[in-house]
Amino acid sequence: MSRRREPVPFAFVAEADRFRSNVTPPPRQRATVSQIAGRWLMGLTVTAGLVGSLIFGVPALSIDQSPAQSQQSEASQNR
Secondary structure, X not given: OOOOOOOOOOHHHHHHHHOOOOOOOOOOOOXXXXXXXXXXXXXXXXXXXXXXXXXXXXXXHOOOOHHHHHHHHHHHHHO
């Protein structure tokens, strides 16, 4: 594969780095009380959902030893 040896004009990239706009963006609007309350409620809902899934999920994933012991005791009683 041969590479091109022609110079590539990247002056437009350098000019874009130096460009400064004299137009100021409009100021950000402050969030209203209802928007802040909504964000808090959404955050609390998501957090409560994650905590609830952990509360219900961790016991379901744990290995329960009691049924294995009862099966062994039933087998020993049948002998």
